[in-house]
Amino acid sequence: HAKNIERGTVQFYQTNLPVQMEGILEIESSLRKAIEHDEFVLHYQPQIETKTGVIHGAEALIRWESPTRGLIPPNVFIPLAEETGLIIPIGEWVIEEVARTIRSLKKADIILPISINLSIRQFYQRNLVERIETILKRYDVDPSLITIEITESMAMDAATALVILQELKALGVKIAIDDFGTGYSSLNYLKQFPIDYLKIDQSFIFDILDDRDDRDITDSIILLGHRLNMSLVAEGVETKAHVELLRGMHCDILQGYYFSKPVPKDALIDFITTYEHT
Ligand code: C2E
Ligand code: MG
Ligand code: MG
Ligand code: MG
Numbered sequence: 001h002a003k004n005i006e007r008g009t010v011q012f013y014q015t016n017l018p019v020q021m022e023g024i025l026e027i028e029s030s031l032r033k034a035i036e037h038d039e040f041v042l043h044y045q046p047q048i049e050t051k052t053g054v055i056h057g058a059e060a061l062i063r064w065e066s067p068t069r070g071l072i073p074p075n076v077f078i079p080l081a082e083e084t085g086l087i088i089p090i091g092e093w094v095i096e097e098v099a100r101t102i103r104s105l106k107k108a109d110i111i112l113p114i115s116i117n118l119s120i121r122q123f124y125q126r127n128l129v130e131r132i133e134t135i136l137k138r139y140d141v142d143p144s145l146i147t148i149e150i151t152e153s154m155a156m157d158a159a160t161a162l163v164i165l166q167e168l169k170a171l172g173v174k175i176a177i178d179d180f181g182t183g184y185s186s187l188n189y190l191k192q193f194p195i196d197y198l199k200i201d202q203s204f205i206f207d208i209l210d211d212r213d214d215r216d217i218t219d220s221i222i223l224l225g226h227r228l229n230m231s232l233v234a235e236g237v238e239t240k241a242h243v244e245l246l247r248g249m250h251c252d253i254l255q256g257y258y259f260s261k262p263v264p265k266d267a268l269i270d271f272i273t274t275y276e277h278t
Contacts, residue, residue, distance in 0.1 A: 028084055030066060031077060035089050039065050042097050043262035044114070046271055047233065047255045050246065055272060056253050057113035057147070060098050061262045062090070082119050091122040095132060098146070099139035101265055110272055115147040115176060120154045129167040136171075143172030147197065150175070152183030155193065162192055169194045176233070181221060190228060197253070198225040202236025205256075209241055222249050 034040060044058040064072040081087040098114050105112050122128065136143055148168055155161040155177075165175055176197035177190075181204055200221050204214045218234070225232045234246050237256030246254060260271055 045262040059115040147174040205236040
């Protein structure tokens with residue numbers, strides 16, 4: 001592309017470079033303050049059991065409500081948090097907030113399993129399992145209500161990953177492999193790891209109606225997962241046609257805009273109470 005850029009554009013780009021870099025530093029410093037100022041919020045996306053239509057649980061998805069920048073999605077700031085190490089306190093806040101949510105739902109007679117996304121630095125952090133255990137005890141949360149989501153690429157150090165996953169299982173939390181099919185996959189680790197859920201990446205689901213290959217891949221992932229005693233979760237379920245097709249393939253759990261976008265806690269409670277009455 002660079003060859004095609006006109007002179008004026010190049011100058012524009014160059015003069016803005018320091019500004020862009022300053023921008024990143026600024027974002028980093030406000031990300032640092034965001035923790036103290038309580039600017040993070042969790043949204044929750046329901047997961048539905050395909051066979052029965054009942055709510056299986058919800059996935060917690062972080063958002064940053066910056067007073068100066070507005071609502072910032074995780075794909076923008078999680079990589080920066082990961083790079084700077086800020087993901088450790090942010091991730092700890094996520095676990096604690098999920099524990100608080102489970103406890104407050106329990107008071108409303110709602111027992112809801114919740115999934116938590118971990119990033120790579122968090123996963124390999126020292127004492128991860130003890131930290132999770134301490135928080136769950138503090139809020140009196142049954143570990144079996146928590147699912148930890150990791151991606152395939154996070155498990156590249158397979159020997160260490162196996163130890164961590166076994167410790168998590170011993171604590172009693174469930175394990176999900178997120179975005180399955182897009183990362184570094186080894187059938188050998190799939191066999192060894194104590195995995196409860198395989199989440200089929202949305203990129204396979206979006207075109208599943210029109211793309212024969214995506215349909216065959218999804219079908220094969222479901223068969224493989226079931227053979228290995230895992231439950232299958234489809235992400236990115238947007239239409240009734242998706243639901244019908246995935247039901248025919250015996251996919252266990254469905255998650256996507258068709259049922260609900262990720263919503264704040266109060267809206268989640270509304271969803272749960274109205275959904276179960278319809
Ligand atoms: P993910 O864990 O794979 O989460 C699924 C993403 O797909 C979410 O984006 C969700 O809003 C979106 N989604 C769900 N259903 C649909 C659908 O039907 N159609 C479409 N187009 N999108 C759908 P979100 O919330 O922007 O999160 C993006 C990623 O950021 C997550 O991907 C996860 O990797 C990461 N993330 C989110 N929260 C956290 C967190 O608390 N900690 C860490 N470490 N990462 C997080
Ligand atoms: Mg996830
Ligand atoms: Mg995913
Ligand atoms: Mg993802």
